[in-house]
Amino acid sequence: MRRKLAAGNWKMNGTLAGLDMLADVAAAMDSTRAEAVICPPAPYLLPAVTKAQGTPVGIGAQDCHAEPKGAFTGDISASMIKEVGATYVILGHSERRDAYGETDADVAAKAQAAWDAGLTAIICIGESEADRSSGTTLDVIAEQLAGSLPDGCTGENTVVAYEPIWAIGTGKIPTLDQIVEVHDFIRATLAERFGTDVSDALRLLYGGSVKPDNAAEIFKVDNVDGALIGGASLRAADFVPILQALSAA
Numbered sequence: 001m002r003r004k005l006a007a008g009n010w011k012m013n014g015t016l017a018g019l020d021m022l023a024d025v026a027a028a029m030d031s032t033r034a035e036a037v038i039c040p041p042a043p044y045l046l047p048a049v050t051k052a053q054g055t056p057v058g059i060g061a062q063d064c065h066a067e068p069k070g071a072f073t074g075d076i077s078a079s080m081i082k083e084v085g086a087t088y089v090i091l092g093h094s095e096r097r098d099a100y101g102e103t104d105a106d107v108a109a110k111a112q113a114a115w116d117a118g119l120t121a122i123i124c125i126g127e128s129e130a131d132r133s134s135g136t137t138l139d140v141i142a143e144q145l146a147g148s149l150p151d152g153c154t155g156e157n158t159v160v161a162y163e164p165i166w167a168i169g170t171g172k173i174p175t176l177d178q179i180v181e182v183h184d185f186i187r188a189t190l191a192e193r194f195g196t197d198v199s200d201a202l203r204l205l206y207g208g209s210v211k212p213d214n215a216a217e218i219f220k221v222d223n224v225d226g227a228l229i230g231g232a233s234l235r236a237a238d239f240v241p242i243l244q245a246l247s248a249a
C-alpha cells in the first residue's frame with residue numbers, strides 16, 4: 001500500500017518566518033493519514049528541520065549536485081542535505097531543466113548521489129505545451145523516465161512527479177482523462193523496467209496548479225498518489241486543505 005504524499009516546493013519563495021506554517025501542517029497531520037514534506041530554499045533547510053523536529057512533517061531540498069564534494073561554487077551536496085536532517089530532494093524540476101540546461105543524464109547522476117546519501121529523490125518529468133499539442137507527450141515521458149531514473153529505483157528511494165510544464169504556475173490543469181493516461185503510462189513503464197513489485201510501491205505525484213479547490217478531483221485518479229505543490233505550499237491555509245483532501249481520497 002503506497003502512502004499518499006503531499007510535497008511542497010517553495011521554489012525561491014518564502015521567508016524564515018514563513019516556516020511557522022510547519023506547526024500548522026504538523027497539527028493537521030494528527031488527523032490525516034497522508035505524509036507531508038516541505039522543500040524550502042537551501043538556507044532554510046536547517047531551521048525547517050529544527051522546527052519540524054518531533055513532528056511527522058518531512059523536510060526536503062530542491063536540488064543537489066551529483067558530486068559528493070568539490071569546487072562547485074553555489075551548489076550543495078546530497079550528503080549536506082542529509083547531514084542537516086532533511087530526507088527528500090526534488091530533482092529534475094522543469095525550471096532547472098530549462099534555466100540550467102539539466103539533462104536526463106544529469107538528473108540520473110543527481111538521483112544516484114541522493115540515494116548514496118540516503119535521501120529519497122522526487123524526480124520530476126513532464127511535457128511542454130508544444131509536446132502536448134504535437135501529440136508526443138507519452139514519447140517525451142518515456143524518454144525522461146528512461147534517462148532520469150537510474151537502475152536501482154525502489155519505492156523507498158524514489159518518488160516520480162509528473163508535472164506538465166504548461167500547468168506549472170498557470171492555473172491550467174490537464175483534464176482528468178489526461179492525468180489518468182499519463183499516470184497509467186508511467187506506472188506501466190516503470191513496471192516494464194523495474195518489475196511490478198517496484199512499480200506498485202513507487203509513488204506518483206501530480207504537479208501543476210494544484211489548489212485547495214481542485215485537489216480532491218485530482219486525487220480521485222487511481223495512479224495519483226499525491227501532489228507536488230508549488231504556490232499553494234507556502235501557506236498552511238492552502239497546503240493543509242490539500243493535505244486533507246489527499247487523506248480523504
Ligand SMILES: O=C[C@H](O)COP(=O)(O)O
Pocket residue numbers: 009093163167168169170171207208209210228229230231232
Ligand atoms: O514543484 C511544483 C510545481 O512546479 C507546481 O507549481 P505550482 O503548484 O505553483 O503550479
